Amino acid sequence: MKNLLIVGNGEAFSEECNTSFLLQSADGSILIDCGYQVPPRLWAGDLHQNIDLVLLTHHHADHSFGVVPLLVRYLEEKRTRPLKIWGPAGTETFIKSLLEHGYPGVSKYFKYTIEFAEFDTLDSKQYGDVSIRCAPTVHSIPNLLYRLDFNGRSFSISGDGKLTPEAVELIQGVDLHLQEVYELNDNIPSHYSFSEVLQFAQSGGAASVGVTHMCRNEISVITETYDKLVRENEIEKDRLFITYAGQTFAF
Structure with missing residues (x-):
């Protein structure tokens, strides 16, 4: 049994915790992205103690500066167990x-060693019983979307950026895809929009799609638009939903 916890689902400059x-x-925990707001959330629940792998989608501050x-x-807690840090x-x-x-x-x-490993743009690595594959997205710096498969279950996490054909292909058939959505409409070339994620969710590439990383000034309009679509039966809640910090998924 594995559980996926949304530590945070905010963007870089939001009052909400960075997306993580x-x-x-x-057997241990995998932390996917660790921005500057993330560590206190981990420490508060003593969740950091079991982390053996930190997986970074890209090197922007809101996804990586919390590693330090x-x-x-x-060090202060006298850790001796090795820690893996993997990323692009x-x-x-x-x-x-x-x-x-x-x-x-x-x-x-x-007193502990750090074991680094780096992914090519289309690559795969194994961590215990978890297969990790990646594909690039279109962002302002290199970003990797990750798909994790284990025990017949799977989920994928976008990091930031627009989905490429390679990313869409990698996502196909996952139980859950968590997608960065910055604005309602497609105005930014380096971020996904709600209009795009709606179309993707309706395509059925993933069994369920969760929205993360919304721009703080767009949360209300995205939420209102989503709620209207649900009321009018344009999209099912199981197909597309808006995530929240503290949300968990059992696999």
């Missing part, structure tokens, strides 16, 4: 530089 997900199991305080807290090309150099800028020289005191 935690796949929990008895997470690592230093592990350049992740190892990026995280090491970020750590050195934040706390110069601190890594020499770590």
Whole structure:
């Protein structure tokens, strides 16, 4: 049994916690993205203790800058268990530089090792019983959409950006897809819109699609539009829904 927790579903400059997900199991947890607002949410529930893999979709601050305080807290708590950090090309150099800028020289005191691995744009890796595959999206910097398969179940997480044909193909058949949606209409070339996610959800590529990472100024209009579509039977709640922090999914 595994549980997927939405740690946060906010955008970069929202009052809501940055978008982040935690796949929990008895064998350890996988944290997907760790922005600067994320660590306190993990610490508050002692959720950080079981994390063995941090999986980064891209290197923007709201998806990665929380890694530094997470690592230093592990030092203070005398962690000895290795920690894996996986992400797109350049992740190892990026995280090491970020750590050195934040706390110069601190890594020499770590009692645990950090094991880095990097994905090509179309790639796969295995973590225990979880198969992790990726595909690129269209964002302002390189971003990877991830699909995780285990025990006959599956989900995918977009990170940021518009879906590419490769990403759409990778998503096909998942039980759950969590998609970044920044605005109601398609105005930004590096972010997905509600109009686009509605069309994708109606295509049936994923059994269920959850909306995350909404622009703080667009939440009301997106929610109102979604509620109207549900009332008018234009979309089923099981097919498309708006996520919330603290939401869990059992697999």
